[in-house]
Amino acid sequence: MSGTFGPAWLADGQVRFALWAPGCARVELERDGATALAMTPDGKGSFSLVTQAEPGARYRFRIKPDLAVPDPAARAQASDVHGWSVLPAPDAYVWVHDQWPGRPWREAVLYEAHCGLLGGFGAVAKRLPELAELGITALQLMPLNAFSGERNWGYDGVLPYAIAPAYGTRDELKALVDTAHGLGMMVMLDVVYNHFGPDGNCLPSYAGAFFDEDRHTPWGPAIAFGREPVARFFIDNALYWLETFRLDGLRFDAVHAIGDNGFLDAMAAEIRARIQDRPIHLVLENETNDPARLVAGYDAQWNDDFHNVVHVLLTDETYSYYQDFADRPAERLARSLAEGFIYQGEGSPNHDGRSRGAPSSHLPPTAFVNFLQNHDQVGNRALGERLTRLVAPDRLRAAMGLLLLSPQIPMLFMGEEDGSASPFLFFTDFHDDLADAVREGRRREFAKFPAFADPQARAQIPDPNALTTFEASRPMPGPEAAAWRALIGHLLKLRREHLAPHIDEAVSLGASAIGAKAVQATWRLGAKTYSLAVNLGQSAVAMPAAPAGPPLAVVGEGLTEGWLAPASCVTWLEAAP
Numbered sequence: 001m002s003g004t005f006g007p008a009w010l011a012d013g014q015v016r017f018a019l020w021a022p023g024c025a026r027v028e029l030e031r032d033g034a035t036a037l038a039m040t041p042d043g044k045g046s047f048s049l050v051t052q053a054e055p056g057a058r059y060r061f062r063i064k065p066d067l068a069v070p071d072p073a074a075r076a077q078a079s080d081v082h083g084w085s086v087l088p089a090p091d092a093y094v095w096v097h098d099q100w101p102g103r104p105w106r107e108a109v110l111y112e113a114h115c116g117l118l119g120g121f122g123a124v125a126k127r128l129p130e131l132a133e134l135g136i137t138a139l140q141l142m143p144l145n146a147f148s149g150e151r152n153w154g155y156d157g158v159l160p161y162a163i164a165p166a167y168g169t170r171d172e173l174k175a176l177v178d179t180a181h182g183l184g185m186m187v188m189l190d191v192v193y194n195h196f197g198p199d200g201n202c203l204p205s206y207a208g209a210f211f212d213e214d215r216h217t218p219w220g221p222a223i224a225f226g227r228e229p230v231a232r233f234f235i236d237n238a239l240y241w242l243e244t245f246r247l248d249g250l251r252f253d254a255v256h257a258i259g260d261n262g263f264l265d266a267m268a269a270e271i272r273a274r275i276q277d278r279p280i281h282l283v284l285e286n287e288t289n290d291p292a293r294l295v296a297g298y299d300a301q302w303n304d305d306f307h308n309v310v311h312v313l314l315t316d317e318t319y320s321y322y323q324d325f326a327d328r329p330a331e332r333l334a335r336s337l338a339e340g341f342i343y344q345g346e347g348s349p350n351h352d353g354r355s356r357g358a359p360s361s362h363l364p365p366t367a368f369v370n371f372l373q374n375h376d377q378v379g380n381r382a383l384g385e386r387l388t389r390l391v392a393p394d395r396l397r398a399a400m401g402l403l404l405l406s407p408q409i410p411m412l413f414m415g416e417e418d419g420s421a422s423p424f425l426f427f428t429d430f431h432d433d434l435a436d437a438v439r440e441g442r443r444r445e446f447a448k449f450p451a452f453a454d455p456q457a458r459a460q461i462p463d464p465n466a467l468t469t470f471e472a473s474r475p476m477p478g479p480e481a482a483a484w485r486a487l488i489g490h491l492l493k494l495r496r497e498h499l500a501p502h503i504d505e506a507v508s509l510g511a512s513a514i515g516a517k518a519v520q521a522t523w524r525l526g527a528k529t530y531s532l533a534v535n536l537g538q539s540a541v542a543m544p545a546a547p548a549g550p551p552l553a554v555v556g557e558g559l560t561e562g563w564l565a566p567a568s569c570v571t572w573l574e575a576a577p
Helices: 121-134 170-182 228-244 261-274 291-295 304-315 320-325 329-339 375-379 393-404 432-448 467-472 481-505
Strands: 014-020 028-031 046-052 058-064 067-069 110-113 138-141 145-147 157-163 186-191 211-217 220-223 249-252 281-284 300-302 368-371 409-413 507-515 518-525 528-535 553-555 568-575
Touching (some): 121 170, 121 481, 157 228, 170 186, 186 228, 186 281, 228 249, 228 261, 261 281, 261 291, 304 320, 304 329, 304 368, 304 375, 304 393, 329 507, 329 518, 393 481, 393 528, 393 553, 393 568, 481 518, 481 553
Parallel strands (some): 110 138, 186 249, 249 281
Antiparallel strands (some): 014 046, 058 067, 145 157, 211 220, 507 518, 518 528, 528 568, 553 568
C-alpha cells in the first residue's frame, strides 16, 4: 500500500496526492483558488491524483458535498488541524553533519523536553551546548505532531505527519537535529500511535475501517492495526520521522493500548531493515511489563516500576498506583535494580489483583529507562509539583546519585538539572464544550484523592485550557541551580568514564534491602565489580558487607565505620575476585 498516504513530489513539478477513504464513493482534491479535481479510485479504498502543484499550495479533500477534510498525512497545516493542509517544498535542507554515525545505546543519558515550553525548535537548539557540556547525550522530544489549538502536551495529536506550527518549521526541526549531532547528541521523538486526540480527527467520517468498533480504549474505539493500510500508515510515519529528520530513535507511547504485538514487532523489524547506516533506538512505554518485546526489536522500556517505588521511598505517598509499591518498598527497589521490572507476574492491587508483567531478570540493565520524574509522573499530579517541592534536598540528591550511577539508562526531565521548582501542569487549548469537559473531567479524576475530596479543593486545580497554566509550566531554574548542575555534571562524568564503556557487559550479582529505605546492589561490569548503596531515609543504616576499597562516588555523608548515613549514595568499582 506504499503511496496510500501523503503527497509525493514527482518529476516536472507534479505531485501525487492520495487518500485512503474506503467509506467514500467519490473524493475530490480541492486547492485554494483552483478548480476541484476528481480523484481516481483503485477499487480497494484508495483515491489518487497526479497534478501540477506549487510549493506552499493549500489543499484538502472533499469527501461529501458538505464536508472537506485535511490530509491525514499532511506534512504541514496552514494553521489549525481543521483547516487547509499545505504542500511543502521538495526537501532542500543542506545537512551540515550528514555523516553523523550515531551513538550506542549504552551511552544514552536522556533529557525529556517539551519544545513549546522551551520556546520552539530554535530556542531548544540554543540550549543544547550547555546540555551537552553537562553530559546529556540524547534529547528526548515530547510529541511534535499537529493538535487542536496552540498548546498541548502533544498526546492529543490528530495529524501524525504534520509538525505543530507553534514549535517551528520542518527546516527548523532539521536544524535542531543537525545542531545536536554536531554536539555529539542524539535526538529521539515520542510518537503516539495508540489513539487520536478528541478534536480534529476526521478519519471516522471517511475511513471507519481505521478503527475496531469491537475493541474499546479510554479514547474510544481501538485502532485496527490488523488492517494493512492502517499498519502502513503508522509504520510509514515512524520511517518518515527517522529518515526525513534523521532522528536517532523513537519512544512509542502507551503501546499497551495498541494491543497488537504483531504490529509492534513488524514495525520494529521494518525500521531495522530499512535504516542500517546508523544506530536507531526504539523505546516503549508498556504498562504490561512485557519482556518479550525487549528481545523482539526494541532496545528498552520506560521503567515506571523504578520511578514508582523510588517515589514512595522519597514521599511516603501510597495512594492511587503508588499503593502497588507501599509494601516493602526497599525490597522492591532492590528487585528493580537487579532484575528490571518489579511486577513480573504478581497480582497488582491497583489492577484489582490482576497479574502484571513477566520475568525480566534475563534482560540487560540497558533494557530499562529509569527516571525520578517525567511529563506523566509530574504532570498527572493535580498541582504538577516537582520533587523539589515534595522532598528534602539532601534526600533528592541521594536519589539523583542512584539514578545516574545505576547501569540502567537514566533520563532527566527538563528543569531537573537546574533544581527547578516550577510546576509542570496538564495543559491543552480546547474550547467550548470540550474545554468544559476536559477541565471538569480532570477535577473529577482527583476526587478520590484525600487532598481533593472537598469540591472547593478541586476547584483550585488549574484549568488545563488557561494560558496561565501553560505559562506557569515553563521550567525556571531553582534557587540552588548551580549546585544541582555541579552535582549532575560530576555524576555524569563518572558515568561516562567508568560505567558507560562497560554497561553492555553488566550482569547483576544481586541486590537487597539493608534498611527500611536503603538498598545495596552489585553488578559484574566487565573485569570489575560495581557496587552501589543508597539510603533514602533519615536514619543511618548498618552496612556489614561494604566493599573494602575506596569509593568511586559519594553523595551525601556516605559511609562511616560500617554505617551508611541518611540521604547518601555511594558506589565502588573494584577488580573482580
